[in-house]
Amino acid sequence: MFTETEPVRVDLRGIRTGGTLRLRGPGDPAALDPSRVDDVASARLTRLYARQLFTYRAEPDVRSWQAIAPVPDLAARIPSIYNAGLGASGTTYVVHLRPGARWDTGRPVTAHDVVRGMKRLASPVRPPSVLPYFTSTVRGMARFHAEFVAAAGTDPTAADLAAFQDSHEIAGVFALDDESLVFELVRPTLDFISMLALPAVAPAPAEYDAYLPDSPELRQHLRASGPYRVASYEPGRELVLEPNPAWRQDTDPVRRRHLDRIEVGLGAAPDPVELAGRLRTGEVDLAWGVRVAEPHPGRPAEPTTGLGWSLDPYLAFNPRGDGPPRDPAVRQAIGYAIDKAALADVVVASRTGTAVRVAGGIVPPHNDFHAGADPYPTPGGRGLPERARELLAGSGHPDGLTLTAIHSDPPEAAAVARSIAADLSRVGVTLRLVPLPPARHRARVADPSGEWDLTVLSLAPDWFHGNARVFAQRLAHGLAGYLDPEVDRLVERALDSLDPRRAAPLWQEVERRVLADLPVVPLLFQTPAVPPLRGPRVRGAVPLPTLGFDDDLSTVWLDAPH
Structure with a gap:
C-alpha cells in the first residue's frame, strides 16, 4: 500500500x-x-x-x-x-x-x-x-x-x-x-x-x-x-x-x-490481472497504455456513447512488401480465414470493459457514413476457412505459406495476435509472430521496407463530429507506401463537397475501393462501456x-x- x-x-x-x-x-x-x-x-x-x-x-x-x-x-x-x-x-x-x-x-x-x-x-x-x-x-x-x-x-x-x-x-x-x-x-x-x-x-x-x-x-x-x-x-x-x-x-x-x-x-x-490488483490496493493509481476495467459480470457491455467506436483491431499488409501478400488472392484468403466472432470473445475476456462488434468495414457505426462494405462477408463473422484454402491453392500455395506478423506487445494485443495466428494455421498459413514494444512497433510500421508481411493495428477517431475523413482518409493515405490514384481522386472530390449528402457516397466509394484492394482487413469495432x-x-x-x-x-x- x-x-x-x-x-x-x-x-x-x-x-x-x-x-x-x-x-x-x-x-x-x-x-x-x-x-x-x-x-x-x-x-x-x-x-x-x-x-x-x-x-x-x-x-x-x-x-x-x-x-x-x-x-x-x-x-x-x-x-x-x-x-x-x-x-x-x-x-x-x-x-x-x-x-x-x-x-x-x-x-x-x-x-x-x-x-x-x-x-x-x-x-x-x-x-x-x-x-x-x-x-x-x-x-x-x-x-x-x-x-x-x-x-x-x-x-x-x-x-x-x-x-x-x-x-x-x-x-x-x-x-x-x-x-x-x-x-x-x-x-x-x-x-x-x-x-x-x-x-x-x-x-x-x-x-x-x-x-x-x-x-x-x-x-x-x-x-x-x-x-x-x-x-x-x-x-x-x-x-x-x-x-x-x-x-x-x-x-x-x-x-x-x-x-x-x-x-x-x-x-x-503488465499482466492485466496483476495490474488490476495493484490498482485496487493503491500501489498504482492509474493504468497507462492499457485499459483495465471492472465489467459487470453477466451483463452485456453497452457503449458509453454512440460516438466513440474505434476500428480495433485491424490487419494491415506491408504495402511495399515483396512476399506472398502482394497477391490480392492471398490477402483475401487471410480475410476469409479469420474468425472475428472468436476474436471478439478474446477481447471481452481481456476485461478491458469495452463493447465489441464484428467490423463489417473500416468505418465504425454512428459516424457520418457507415457503408458496411465488408469485403469478407461471413456468417456471423465466423470466417470461411474452406474459401480461404481455395484462394490459397489458386494463388499457388496449396501447401500453405509462412508470413511474418509484427504487433505491439501489451497482453491484449498479444492475445489478439495469437488468435489470428490460430485461425490462419487452420488454413495452412503459419504466422511468425514478432511482439514489439509500442515505440518499436510504430517505427517498424512506419518503415514499409522492413521485413514484415502484416501487422495488427488500431485506429481511434481523431475527432467526433463531421469526421467522414477520419477513418477513410487515414486508411487510404496513412499507410506508408500505399498508393491508388483513383482513391486519391475520390478523396479530393469528397473533400471538395461541403454538403454531407453529396460527400457521404464519395467516402463510401473510397471505403469500397480501399477494401477491394485489401491493404487492410477490418476485424472489430470497440468502444468503452465502463470506466x-x-x-x-x-x-x-x-x-x-x-x-x-x-x-x-x-x-x-x-x-x-x-
Missing part, C-alpha cells in the same frame, strides 16, 4: 494539491515528440507538457456536445466571420495567441513556434499518420512535404532537416508577428479547427532543430508549454514529470495542475473522448491514502 510522504495542500473546494501520481504502462510511449503523436496513449502524456492552438476540455458528461467540441488553448479564440478570424471564402483563418504562455525555459510561445511545428509535422522522418489531413487541406503543405522528402534523401541529419525548414516555407502557413498567424486552405474545410486540435499540431521551440523528430536525443531534451515538464526519462524503465515553473493557470483555460510529481512505469507489459479501474486515492478523473475515453491526467488530484 502506498504511503503519502509529500506535503499536500487543500483549497476551498476540498481539492488536495500535491503528492505523486503513479501510472503503470507497457514499455516506452510510441511518441514523446508532440509532432509525431498519433495514438491516444502518447497523447495522454503529451497533453501535460505540450499545448496546441485548440484542444478539448474535460467534461463530466461524455455524452455532452461540449465533450467533443474544440475550445481555444494557446489561441485566444476560435476564428469565425464574427471576429474577423475567418475569411468570407472560408479558406483563410487568422489565429491570435493568448498572451502569457511560455516554454519552461521562460521564453514566450510565439506564432513562429507554431509555424516551426507545422514544418516539423511535414518532416519525412517518421511522419505521423495524420499528415494527409494537412497535405490535402493546407495550401502548399503537399508541395512542402514532397520537396522535403526529396531534399532529405535516405539518411538525413538533424542539421539537414533544420536547413530545409529554415530555407523553405509552407505557402499557406505564416506568422504576421509574434502573436498572430495565418492559415490558407485549398478549399473550405469545416473540420479545420478539429485538425488544429490534434496533438501533433503543437508549437515547436527552436531547440528542437538540433534533433531528429522523436529521436532518443530529443526525448532527453523535451521542452514544455503545459503545466508539467519531463524531469527524467529512462527508456524501458520510467518517465517522470514535474511542475513546469513557467506555466501559469491564468494562461491555460483547459488544464489544471494538482500534483507535485507524475511517475510512469515503463517496464515489460477504467482507478486507484483508491484518485479524484477528479474525467474521461476525455479524444483520448480514447481514458482519464485526462491534467484534472487528476489525490485524496489522502487509506
Whole structure:
C-alpha cells in the first residue's frame, strides 16, 4: 500500500494539491515528440507538457456536445466571420495567441513556434499518420512535404532537416508577428479547427532543430508549454514529470495542475490481472497504455456513447512488401480465414470493459457514413476457412505459406495476435509472430521496407463530429507506401463537397475501393462501456473522448491514502 510522504495542500473546494501520481504502462510511449503523436496513449502524456492552438476540455458528461467540441488553448479564440478570424471564402483563418504562455525555459510561445511545428509535422522522418489531413487541406503543405522528402534523401541529419525548414516555407502557413498567424486552405474545410486540435499540431521551440523528430536525443531534451515538464526519462524503465515553473493557470483555460510529481512505469507489459490488483490496493493509481476495467459480470457491455467506436483491431499488409501478400488472392484468403466472432470473445475476456462488434468495414457505426462494405462477408463473422484454402491453392500455395506478423506487445494485443495466428494455421498459413514494444512497433510500421508481411493495428477517431475523413482518409493515405490514384481522386472530390449528402457516397466509394484492394482487413469495432479501474486515492478523473475515453491526467488530484 502506498504511503503519502509529500506535503499536500487543500483549497476551498476540498481539492488536495500535491503528492505523486503513479501510472503503470507497457514499455516506452510510441511518441514523446508532440509532432509525431498519433495514438491516444502518447497523447495522454503529451497533453501535460505540450499545448496546441485548440484542444478539448474535460467534461463530466461524455455524452455532452461540449465533450467533443474544440475550445481555444494557446489561441485566444476560435476564428469565425464574427471576429474577423475567418475569411468570407472560408479558406483563410487568422489565429491570435493568448498572451502569457511560455516554454519552461521562460521564453514566450510565439506564432513562429507554431509555424516551426507545422514544418516539423511535414518532416519525412517518421511522419505521423495524420499528415494527409494537412497535405490535402493546407495550401502548399503537399508541395512542402514532397520537396522535403526529396531534399532529405535516405539518411538525413538533424542539421539537414533544420536547413530545409529554415530555407523553405509552407505557402499557406505564416506568422504576421509574434502573436498572430495565418492559415490558407485549398478549399473550405469545416473540420479545420478539429485538425488544429490534434496533438501533433503543437508549437515547436527552436531547440528542437538540433534533433531528429522523436529521436532518443530529443526525448532527453523535451521542452514544455503545459503545466508539467519531463524531469527524467529512462527508456524501458520510467518517465517522470514535474511542475513546469513557467506555466501559469491564468494562461491555460483547459488544464489544471494538482500534483507535485507524475511517475510512469515503463517496464515489460503488465499482466492485466496483476495490474488490476495493484490498482485496487493503491500501489498504482492509474493504468497507462492499457485499459483495465471492472465489467459487470453477466451483463452485456453497452457503449458509453454512440460516438466513440474505434476500428480495433485491424490487419494491415506491408504495402511495399515483396512476399506472398502482394497477391490480392492471398490477402483475401487471410480475410476469409479469420474468425472475428472468436476474436471478439478474446477481447471481452481481456476485461478491458469495452463493447465489441464484428467490423463489417473500416468505418465504425454512428459516424457520418457507415457503408458496411465488408469485403469478407461471413456468417456471423465466423470466417470461411474452406474459401480461404481455395484462394490459397489458386494463388499457388496449396501447401500453405509462412508470413511474418509484427504487433505491439501489451497482453491484449498479444492475445489478439495469437488468435489470428490460430485461425490462419487452420488454413495452412503459419504466422511468425514478432511482439514489439509500442515505440518499436510504430517505427517498424512506419518503415514499409522492413521485413514484415502484416501487422495488427488500431485506429481511434481523431475527432467526433463531421469526421467522414477520419477513418477513410487515414486508411487510404496513412499507410506508408500505399498508393491508388483513383482513391486519391475520390478523396479530393469528397473533400471538395461541403454538403454531407453529396460527400457521404464519395467516402463510401473510397471505403469500397480501399477494401477491394485489401491493404487492410477490418476485424472489430470497440468502444468503452465502463470506466477504467482507478486507484483508491484518485479524484477528479474525467474521461476525455479524444483520448480514447481514458482519464485526462491534467484534472487528476489525490485524496489522502487509506
